[in-house]
Amino acid sequence: MTKQFNKNIILGISGGIAAYKSANLVRALIKAGANVRVCMTDAATKFITPLTFQALSGNPVHTDLLDSHAEAAMGHIELARWADSIIIAPASADIMARLAHGMANDLLSTLCLATEAPLYLAPAMNRVMWENAATQANLHLLLQRDIQILGPDDGEQACGEIGTGRMLEPDEILARLLHSESEQIKQQPLHGKHVLLTAGPTREAIDPVRYISNRSSGKMGYSIAIAARDLGAKVTVISGPVSISAPQKIDIIKVESAAQMYAATLAAAKYADIFVATAAVSDYSTKEFFSKKIKKSDENFQLVLQQNADILSDTSHQFTDLFTVGFAAETHDLITYARNKLERKKLDMIVANPVGEGKGFDQDTNQLEIIWADGQLSLPEKNKQTLAYELMDIIVEQYFKKQKTHSD
């Protein structure tokens, strides 16, 4: 079978008689190309041993929440972030109840609460348990939260009854997962694409305690990174020092100086399809770094600055296939400067935003003028995340237009 499912999957197994079937599900997922990590409830380990799943998945099986060794190896939050999808098969009536009520009293339920990945449940239980009003009410709650329910199937049950409650066969679970993922991909135009961003300010050291920097908070860059991720892209942010916490499923490479940002960006650009340079990179750095703290002496003190290499221009000239978007933060003559920068730096698009007088830097809102070779669009003042989604839609449109022109 060709690889179809290049994803990190957590397979949750709860305590039901169908747990033995999940051994085949692990094999089917791996055969389809997935990286699988298995998480078992305490009850599940009474039905089938973790060793079986360790051998089949090639990874240690996760069972305990409050185990310092397991936490040190791959903590529950790390595991929750690692997953592209979580599938619980079989899903017992008990785990459905716990998830419906937001409980986090073992590793599997905690992972489900701590992840942003889509969650799939393949219920398996006795027909009467399934039909019970409590289970049906829990099912209703889960469906309301966009948790996807695969099955259950009808037919003969392990308990001898005939009715609804059998777990779907592993091949059927896999087929439904693949279908659901391909539906999601249709809404994710950047699936399979890599978006590289720079964000935040840089710091140019003067001496061990002082530096030259600017007011950039990194909010706009991080918001665009989130929008690109939500459109299905793999996202890498080369980030200057900011106080924003890292969003899930975005690779952050932390740097301080313009020189470090330059090196990290050019190294990452060869793997990227789209580059959005939102960082406020210092144009100059000190010619000399004072290794000891400068003491107050003369009334006047002169610092000699030298120009830094131009990250945006060098990246766009070196990687001509890369769709390159620059940002221009200006206090005046916004459009004139932006157009000039678009041509001079050989960019595909430039996003100009006014700064100063309480605008732009370190604010939650922004307004953007988006300019490309044969178009221009104004986005009036809004919060940065809303603007980021709108901007990414325009980038996607122009990116695919450029791709099409190249392939014609």
Ligand SMILES: Cc1cc2nc3c(=O)[nH]c(=O)nc-3n(C[C@H](O)[C@H](O)[C@H](O)COP(=O)(O)O)c2cc1C
């Ligand atoms: C032999 C046996 C088979 C069971 N099969 C199921 C089952 O198929 N589905 C189910 O929901 N519960 C089943 N149970 C009950 C669960 O194991 C029990 O509710 C347990 O608390 C589930 O815990 P968990 O959800 O943390 O895995 C079974 C219990 C036993 C003793």
